[in-house]
Amino acid sequence: MPETVKKIALLGPAPPFRGGISQFALMLGREFSRTGHEVKMYTFKRQYPKLLFPGGEQTTSFSGLEGISVQRVFTPYLPQSWRYAVSEIRAWKPDLLIVSYFLPWFAPSYTWILKKLADIRIVCLAHNIDFHEKWPGADLLSKRLFARCHSIVLLSEACKRDLQRKMPKHIADKGISGFHPIYDCYADNQASGEKPSQPTALFFGLIKPYKGLDVLLAATKQALKVIPELKLIVAGEVYGNSEQYLQMIRRLGLTEVVETHFKYIGEDEIGQLFQRSQVCVLPYKSATQSGVISTSYNFNVPVIASDVGGLSEYISPGETGLLVPPGNPEALAQAMIRYFKDGMYLSMSSNIPAYKEQYSWQKLADIFLQA
Numbered sequence: 001m002p003e004t005v006k007k008i009a010l011l012g013p014a015p016p017f018r019g020g021i022s023q024f025a026l027m028l029g030r031e032f033s034r035t036g037h038e039v040k041m042y043t044f045k046r047q048y049p050k051l052l053f054p055g056g057e058q059t060t061s062f063s064g065l066e067g068i069s070v071q072r073v074f075t076p077y078l079p080q081s082w083r084y085a086v087s088e089i090r091a092w093k094p095d096l097l098i099v100s101y102f103l104p105w106f107a108p109s110y111t112w113i114l115k116k117l118a119d120i121r122i123v124c125l126a127h128n129i130d131f132h133e134k135w136p137g138a139d140l141l142s143k144r145l146f147a148r149c150h151s152i153v154l155l156s157e158a159c160k161r162d163l164q165r166k167m168p169k170h171i172a173d174k175g176i177s178g179f180h181p182i183y184d185c186y187a188d189n190q191a192s193g194e195k196p197s198q199p200t201a202l203f204f205g206l207i208k209p210y211k212g213l214d215v216l217l218a219a220t221k222q223a224l225k226v227i228p229e230l231k232l233i234v235a236g237e238v239y240g241n242s243e244q245y246l247q248m249i250r251r252l253g254l255t256e257v258v259e260t261h262f263k264y265i266g267e268d269e270i271g272q273l274f275q276r277s278q279v280c281v282l283p284y285k286s287a288t289q290s291g292v293i294s295t296s297y298n299f300n301v302p303v304i305a306s307d308v309g310g311l312s313e314y315i316s317p318g319e320t321g322l323l324v325p326p327g328n329p330e331a332l333a334q335a336m337i338r339y340f341k342d343g344m345y346l347s348m349s350s351n352i353p354a355y356k357e358q359y360s361w362q363k364l365a366d367i368f369l370q371a
Helices: 020-034 079-092 104-115 138-146 157-166 213-223 243-251 267-275 291-298 329-341 344-356 361-370
Strands: 007-011 038-044 069-074 096-101 121-126 151-154 175-177 200-204 231-235 258-261 279-282 303-306 321-324
Touching: 007 020, 007 079, 020 038, 020 096, 020 121, 020 291, 020 361, 038 079, 069 079, 079 104, 096 104, 096 138, 096 361, 104 138, 121 138, 151 157, 157 175, 200 213, 200 267, 200 291, 213 231, 213 243, 213 329, 231 267, 243 258, 267 291, 279 291, 279 329, 291 303, 291 344, 303 329, 321 329, 329 344
Parallel strands: 007 038, 007 096, 038 069, 096 121, 121 151, 151 175, 200 231, 200 279, 231 258, 279 303, 303 321
Antiparallel strands: none
């Protein structure tokens, strides 16, 4: 038990809403609860209107909610709902309120709510400062939100540099260096049995244009010339229309090489995908940090990633993965060829357990408590 039990509230995406931001908030909340603090999560009644969410369902089931209360208290695009969130948070009287921020979409509602809770210690958990999609007035919306926070915890040094570049000094000075811990919440999270002998790469997670799946498909076509038995698994829901990728697969003659799972991947499916793969590939064209790397390391699966944003901060080249220039199919193909031809899986996989110890949820939770 901690010397002083704190009441810690988390505002933003949380179960049952899908996605890495919800999973991150749950893992952080579980760590606070594990160490004896009281935790309550305040999330949305509805997160997005259907028009802004071209994927499937917005909610899913989560495990590990034992002992954590989740209240659905407001809708970001319905200002008349914001007052209820304020009243519920104020009634609980938390010692610390952590706000999960990753899109300007949430900034107006967050800013209004936080203005009414100015007597509570508020820390922003900023997953992004620079955004993958263009948002009108994004920096102004972020600035107004950050002005209501006492501290801003960033999950990579790249994000901290973005804060310093985009925000005035009095806001940038609130920035505190954090990190993205390793996910350890999925079934079959320990390596079990032998990997399939066929060289298999995995692309995992929500598929948006900046994730660079097109780059990976082109690289796979080139790598096949040297590794004809290569297989690629693509697993994740496409944000938009999947037909563009299916057409590219057919055009490149990769129908027998690429196994597609264009859908949301549930918790119970993740372990099997990583157990079948010897490497996870992140061919991102832009990035801040990535929960996919944390998920891959959870299964002791090395990573080949673009050297963009904060991705390089989580990869030790030649030890836990490889880095390549973004948007370069030729360089990515050469990295894949090198990885499989040199048999890097066994050595890199054995390096990951020691490497990931430095990225624990306990250490991140301590940063918030100190903030």
